[in-house]
Amino acid sequence: MPTIHYLTTADAIAEAAAHFATLPRIGIDLEFDDMRHRYGRHLALIQVFDGQEAYLIDPLPLPDMAAGLEPLFAVLREPAVAKVFHSCKSDILLLDEVFGVNCRNIVDTSVQFTLLAAEDNNISLGRLIQSELGFEVDKGEQKSNWLKRPLTDAQMEYAANDVLYLFELTDRLTTRLNELGRGEWAAQENLALEAVRYGRDDPRPWSRNAAKYKISPSEMPIFRELYMLRDSVARQLDRPPYHVLSNDRLAELARQPIENANQLRTANGLHPELKRSPYAEQLLAIGTTDLAPEAPLPPEQRKFPFRRRLNGPAAARAEARETLLNALKTHLATDHGTTMANMVLSNRLISEIIEQGANAALRPWQQQLLRESAERHGEDYGQIAEPF
Structure with a gap:
């Protein structure tokens, strides 16, 4: 050593x-x-x-x-x-x-x-x-x-x-x-x-967990408030949020909220701090108050997939691009193997190419492999090279 x-x-x-x-x-x-x-x-x-x-x-x-x-x-x-x-x-x-x-x-x-x-x-x-x-x-x-x-x-x-x-x-x-x-x-x-940066602006940090646990729109306000209360307690205690309330328990409480002091006293899986003032009162308020539904995000914060914004002829053009890209992925697998095909045309990259074009979405080495496979198999790389 x-x-x-x-x-x-x-x-x-x-x-x-x-x-x-x-x-x-x-x-x-x-x-x-x-x-x-x-x-x-x-x-x-x-x-x-x-x-x-x-x-x-x-x-x-x-x-x-x-x-x-x-x-x-x-x-x-x-x-x-x-x-x-x-x-x-x-x-x-x-x-x-x-x-x-x-x-x-x-x-x-x-x-x-x-x-x-x-x-x-x-x-x-x-x-x-x-x-x-x-x-x-x-x-x-x-x-x-x-x-x-x-x-x-x-x-x-x-x-x-x-x-x-x-x-x-x-x-x-x-x-x-x-x-x-x-x-x-x-x-x-x-x-x-070198361009990788930390994303500091997540307007709805609870949304990923909500999706994982299939939280319904009617359950979302309670889930949101529980998530934020858990985060507040965790920050105050300097403990990970799961020490305060596990993700599984969070989802359970969103579906069956605590509504009275007796339920709170006998509830399992809660950090003791959640049963003390002021957090106990906040927890009970979440379960007994009509909470505001999720407000729509401002347009600049919405991240709808590109394909969801299209209809009619534009949607047909996007589908044609996707069909060609899937054909090219098959050709890449034939020429260079499945692993390499997935590196050049992953599902995420296919979505980006449909919108941005291969010249913007791919590195030069990926563009080169894709162009060569297209030429070898008689496909038109030019159809997916430029932005939609």
Whole structure:
């Protein structure tokens, strides 16, 4: 095991960051708590590999986390230093959400592996290490509490393993991609990761859960108010919302609300705080008040699928585009295999191409494969190239 440096002060982090800034690349990973042990998303650890040694950067002891980590964030923003991740989207979303950091020059080993078009194109780091390097690493600490201190030796070893093999993995995958003529494909996909941003404006955060539990329009007002009450209590307690009220119980209460003090006293599955003032009164009010129905979203916030906005000749044109795209997907599967066909023309991308056109919705490498298959099978790529 290489040397592991455990950094807990702003001065030590600044010194390490100055070293990282001189390197052509670093391996990096983040450990964070996402509504598992506390309310919200909290950075717990940053792991960095410089090619020789591992650095575990602990942000929790810092008096001002953002200020103490700023020298490292400057390196993440610096395009001259490549940042090698595995499956980086959660990490870069957290950096953007909590600190406003836009990571530049990303190399994602998950992206690289996906472009090899193996049968399993959604691979964990542990399985990728086993597949490419031939040994197993212990992943037993994956779901441990990363906000608890002190970190155990097992946690430190686990965290270091998340970065120690990234250079070897990306070098191997780069070689294989170049042999297949797909090195530029990976460059395009990695560049696109720089544009990934955290979506801060969700006007109805309860809607996804409501859809999952098939909440009816008549049940929606109660579900909405319960969801918001749960969130308020969770925030006040600094606990994940499911500690206050599970999703299953939330749906049950939307269908059979608590309407009197006796029901509240004997109700199961509620955090004790929900049975105390002022939340007890709010919970009873939800079950006994005529609540306002869901108001229509303002036009600028509506996200109706493009096809739902069409009728008549326009709908027929869209259907013709979809038919052609499905035919092209079949041709891609014949030419390059099912995995690659799904990467070029997933259901989501087909919907986007119908509206935006392939030239806008697809990366250049995807456009190239699609155009070549269209020509090979006598289809007209031009019919789906431009916006609807």
